[in-house]
Amino acid sequence: MRFENWTLPPHPLARVMESPHLIGWNVPPEELKYIQEHWLVYPEPDKSLHLLLGLVYIFFFIMSIVGNGVVIWIFSTAKSLRTASNMFVVNLAFCDFMMMSKAPIFIYNSFHGGFALGILGCRIFATMGTLSGIGQGMTNACIAYDRFTTITRPFDGKVSRTKALIMIFFVWAYTIPWAVMPLLEVWGRYGPGILIVEPALLYITSENSIK
Numbered sequence: 112m113r114f115e116n117w118t119l120p121p122h123p124l125a126r127v128m129e130s131p132h133l134i135g136w137n138v139p140p141e142e143l144k145y146i147q148e149h150w151l152v153y154p155e156p157d158k159s160l161h162l163l164l165g166l167v168y169i170f171f172f173i174m175s176i177v178g179n180g181v182v183i184w185i186f187s188t189a190k191s192l193r194t195a196s197n198m199f200v201v202n203l204a205f206c207d208f209m210m211m212s213k214a215p216i217f218i219y220n221s222f223h224g225g226f227a228l229g230i231l232g233c234r235i236f237a238t239m240g241t242l243s244g245i246g247q248g249m250t251n252a253c254i255a256y257d258r259f260t261t262i263t264r265p266f267d268g269k270v271s272r273t274k275a276l277i278m279i280f281f282v283w284a285y286t287i288p289w290a291v292m293p294l295l296e297v298w299g300r301y302g303p304g305i306l307i308v309e310p311a312l313l314y315i316t317s318e319n320s321i322k
Contacts, residue, residue, distance in 0.1 A: 131155060138226045145230050145302050158224055165221035168214050175211035179204040195275035196257050202279050203250045210243035226303055234294060237301035241290040249282040 131154040138146065182204040186192045216236040220227045257275075260268035270278070292298040 134225070137224065139229075142226060142229050145233070146226065147302065155224070161221045161224050165218045168218050168221065172211050172214040172218070175207060175214075179208040179211075183208065193272075195270045195272045196254075196261075198272065198275045198279060199250055199254045199257060202282065203247060203254070206243045206246040206250060209239055210247070213239040230302075233303060234301050238290050238294050241293070242286055245286040245289055246282060249285060250279075253278050253282060 134146075134151055134153050134155050183201055186197050186201045186204070213236045216228055216232045220232070226233070253275075256278075257270045260270060293301050
């Protein structure tokens with residue numbers, strides 16, 4: 112004989128699950144326009160990932176600030192180290208120092224799960240990142256040139272301090288416009304990138320759309 116439990120409904124109840132938030136759900140409406148629509152259709156990453164990124168960047172921030180700060184201090188104060196070659200080293204350390212000086216913005220955004228500091232923090236972060244990133248690349252090119260001339264022409268190929276200073280001037284003369292143009296939206300613009308915690312340079316395509 113078959114017994115049925117009349118206390119149960121005839122059909123099993125569907126398990127109600129809370130739908131995950133999409134990226135940008137906690138961004139104020141006035142700031143939402145700065146985020147590309149492409150990212151707004153993806154689910155928000157787990158909060159633990161944001162916290163992990165924040166903790167990792169705290170470690171990077173401390174190590175970089177201390178390490179590059181010591182390099183800048185030693186090479187700038189010791190007269191015996193004030194050579195043309197070391198001028199490039201100091202400039203590279205300055206770029207690295209600047210690169211990680213913006214890390215607190217990323218850390219704050221990570222701990223708050225997104226675009227917490229808004230477009231102002233985004234522009235500061237991205238401008239410093241562009242300056243330091245391109246500056247690093249150009250300075251490395253100068254270091255490579257200095258090493259090349261020293262090896263191939265050991266007697267008369269060494270870069271003088273005046274020439275090194277001129278090269279560093281041109282490094283920044285080349286770098287600064289690439290950081291300023293997106294800031295003024297002359298070419299491209301700055302905006303949140305993936306996960307919307309780290310701002311990035313959004314460039315203009317041939318179809319005049321932001322990517």
